[in-house]
Amino acid sequence: GAGVSQTPSNKVTEKGKYVELRCDPISGHTALYWYRQSLGQGPEFLIYFQGTGAADDSGLPNDRFFAVRPEGSVSTLKIQRTERGDSAVYLCASSLAGGKTDTQYFGPGTRLTVL
Amino acid sequence: AQKVTQAQTEISVVEKEDVTLDCVYETRDTTYYLFWYKQPPSGELVFLIRRNSFDEQNEISGRYSWNFQKSTSSFNFTITASQVVDSAVYFCALTGGSQGNLIFGKGTKLSVKP
Numbered sequence: 293g294a295g296v297s298q299t300p301s302n303k304v305t306e307k308g309k310y311v312e313l314r315c316d317p318i319s320g321h322t323a324l325y326w327y328r329q330s331l332g333q334g335p336e337f338l339i340y341f342q343g344t345g346a347a348d349d350s351g352l353p354n355d356r357f358f359a360v361r362p363e364g365s366v367s368t369l370k371i372q373r374t375e376r377g378d379s380a381v382y383l384c385a386s387s388l389a390g391g392k393t394d395t396q397y398f399g400p401g402t403r404l405t406v407l
Numbered sequence: 408a409q410k411v412t413q414a415q416t417e418i419s420v421v422e423k424e425d426v427t428l429d430c431v432y433e434t435r436d437t438t439y440y441l442f443w444y445k446q447p448p449s450g451e452l453v454f455l456i457r458r459n460s461f462d463e464q465n466e467i468s469g470r471y472s473w474n475f476q477k478s479t480s481s482f483n484f485t486i487t488a489s490q491v492v493d494s495a496v497y498f499c500a501l502t503g504g505s506q507g508n509l510i511f512g513k514g515t516k517l518s519v520k521p
Contacts, residue, residue, distance in 0.1 A: 323507065325507075325508060325509075327509075332513070332514075333513055333514075334411075334498050334500070334511030334512050334513050334514050335452070335498075335509070335511050336511070337503065337508040337509065337510070340506050340507070340508055342506075347506055348504070348506045348508060351508070381450065383452065385452075387507065390506065390507055391505065391506065391507045392438070392439065392440055392502035392504070392505060392506075392507045393440065393459075393507075394507055395442070395454055395457050396454075396507070396509065397454060398444070398451060398452035398453075398454075399451070400449070400450055400451045401450050401451070403450075
């Protein structure tokens with residue numbers, strides 16, 4: 293079946309602009325995670341959704357970052373007033389039920405470049 | 408604190424050589440899971456294996472094998488008879504909490520030359 297998909301694959305924006313990144317999880321997966329991967333680093337956790345609610349947003353770096361998952365499927369990561377330091381690859385992952393026993397499957401990522 | 412250390416930043420081998428990628432972790436959890444993911448140049452993280460903290464049996468899958476040693480907090484990954492297609496960045500990860508968010512190491516870049 294289809295894996296996790298993310299759009300756009302690349303996004304270039306100017307400092308101060310607003311961006312939205314979309315994630316479409318594997319069908320039937322209730323858990324959805326966002327991670328950020330900077331160059332030469334491993335992915336870092338941002339936020340976890342179980343269904344429609346954000347169960348853990350402890351990884352969001354500041355209040356410019358926000359994410360939603362209104363119908364428990366597609367999720368959108370929103371970044372306001374972008375800064376050059378936000379440039380990274382944003383990865384989305386989904387798992388069947390969430391929690392530490394589940395395996396997360398990752399999408400191809402969105403490469404965000406803030407000029 | 409929970410942490411994953413992959414001390415090898417880059418490894419270069421010639422095809423058909425065996426190679427071992429090291430992973431050392433720190434956690435206070437008594438129940439946890441360890442993972443290995445492969446990130447080829449295309450960028451997508453590909454799941455390779457999951458191991459829970461109560462199962463210390465080594466695992467083999469084709470040319471891949473994993474050695475989990477709780478006593479040394481290590482979960483090493485060996486590729487036997489490496490191939491050019493194995494060239495990628497490999498990440499070791501640990502479950503960071505009850506919600507399942509993963510803590511990743513910095514990755515090891517493996518280059519297999521023909």
